[in-house]
Amino acid sequence: MDLAPYACDPAQSRGRLFAEESSTFRSPFQRDRDRIIHSSAFRRLKHKTQVFVEHEGDYFRTRLTHSIEVAQVARTIAGALGLNSELTEAVALAHDLGHTPFGHTGEEVLDALMAPHGGFDHNAQAIRIVTTLERHYADFDGLNLTWETLEGIAKHNGPVSDPLPYGLADYNARHDLELSTHAGAEAQVAALADDIAYNNHDLMDGLRAGLFSDAEVAALPIVGPAYAAVDRLWPGLDTKRRRHEALRRVFGVMVCDVIDTSRARLAGAAPKDAQAVRLLGHPVIAFSPAVMREIDEIRAFLFKHMYRAPSVMLEREQVSVVIADLFPLYMQDPGLLPEDWQGAIERAEGTTALARIVADYIAGMTDRFALQEHARLVGCA
Template sequence: MPAAYACDPAQARGRLHPEEESAFRSCFQRDRDRIIHCSAFRRLKHKTQVFVEHEGDFYRTRLTHSIEVAQVARTISNALGLDTDLTEAVALAHDLGHTPFGHTGEDALNALMHPYGGFDHNAQTIRIVTRLERHYAEFDGLNLTWDTLEGIAKHNGPVVGPDGLPISLGPLPYALAEYNALHDLELHSHASAEAQVAALSDDIAYNNHDLHDGLRAGLFEEEQIAHLPLVGPAYAEVDARYPCLDPYRRQHEALRRVFGAMVGDVLETSRARLQAAGCADAQAIRDLGHPVIAFSSGMTAAIRDIRAFLFANMYRAPRVMEQRARVTRALEALFPLYMNDPALLPRRWQSEIEAATTETALARLVADYIAGMTDRFALQEHARLTGEDVMRDGS
């Protein structure tokens, strides 16, 4: 039985372009399915989280990460009586706008786009699902419901304050402002509980798998994480229950307990907050003025310590920083090449290039193209256009 505060597909706020409803799928199921079948979702297979693709096939990619986030989100959503299809749709879409090379690529593209309004992966996701996916006869994008688009735009919280000014430093991301002017996503309020679940599921998934990938890559050892909150007690519990367990199984058993502790904490804390809020419907969740899906203060502090360790020992590890420098150099070379000679872009982009009457409009198209690249394709294009292999030793 859905909770009173769950989003009801029968009460969904519609699509920008009206469509006939499906006879056997809810509108949120259709959104989820369209996301899974879109081109940008498939490209996530070859976009990495922390490591560049050539590092190996074992490490998480944006695709495997998105699937893991969706699994966690669906579990939490179901336990809280929310609409699991809407939750899953937001979770699966949340990284569609990421560049090649993870946050390194986003940082590089944001710097390159600074004179033209900057680049934000979350806003780019909105641009992809509302404009850049072009498969349907009657509209650009995926024509997702307002509820799903709102969740994508605001799953991390309101984007603007009550005065309409951006909450974060700088202007509202271009792609988000552009679409919001056409279809008001009410950027001043919190999103649905379903979208809030997707946001925290992202935190749970990457905190867990970054520990796993970092250990696998040899960036740190188990002894180095034994002092961390959640992690140390999990290893102690495994050792007490399974003495002399082989190292691989020991690691898995410990990290699955870390994973379970984060999920359990979200459920306990969120149930209490939802009960205290007493919301009668989904709109009341949006109007509360604060999130209802959250970690406890103790878990928030523990996760902060884990993230600090990962930042110092994984994201800023010398080996990772070397790769960051190499791929940043590749994107810094590609962007001006395309800006100076737009004919280098594929033929199907040429009509839009011809219609781009300003340098900013052209830069936005170049950013769309680069952001859509996979790690592999970006490196191949850089090598083809410059004759340089940035990943080769000594380059």
């Protein structure tokens, strides 16, 4: 592939913590992507939710479908900017690996429970998964990903000034990810692709769930002009097709804005290589200020009408109880954890080490399994 000078070149990769022979047919970043796709944590994303609990309906997004959508958007943007699309895709596919069951609600509850033991953060947990918790390979724990992919997972949202002691800080002490700098441009693309994907699919899922109407979202910036364009082209189009055609145009507006804005920023900064991007002190991949203001308005609408909708809030309360009940139960009786976790428990020294193991176990649960375990151990769904 033809790469821009500021792209991450797989031939110049900083390598893996544990040295491995090169693949005959795959670049290092392709190999990373494939290991992520074949990981247990990636498969579990199928039954972890974005907003709605997994059993609510077959059409709502899960962490898996979201990650695939993010990867698709990210590859498009990366290709247009001359970046390494394989690295971009690897980071995009891995960015949600550390999420708990029940979306951000589960993370908030687990973070509160873990407050005396260093807290919980899904981004740090993703690093913990790909460097420690995935245990399939003979020569190492984790997936032994390249430095560039790990950096992208750790820093796709920007520099990390205060890494949690587990996950990020622990790994960084062995394999310096330069947490104080921005990530390469590929990881920055993955971060904005995440924003584009969830804004669009949350609009679609909220409409499907009946939390708001087409008329309400048509009053929003970007969305309104998209609906108007569809109505001009296809007057009287049925609701399902009208929504799809409108929201795919919303996608297009955001993607084109990122590409145009980022091209201009890259041209202005003129970084000579990938490391120069990291050392600029600011992101090079961005929305324009005008579109960013419009996206903020869409986010505010979604926060009010979807994330804080009465039905969603009730569900949040119900699933919070599940994690709040399971955590102390496992702490009091670690023998309730599966047999293959007992060796780690026996080696744990102190309450904090035990709490981290319990957090790892709960964070890895799917929505369905967490509900089943709660019903089995506590006696209520």
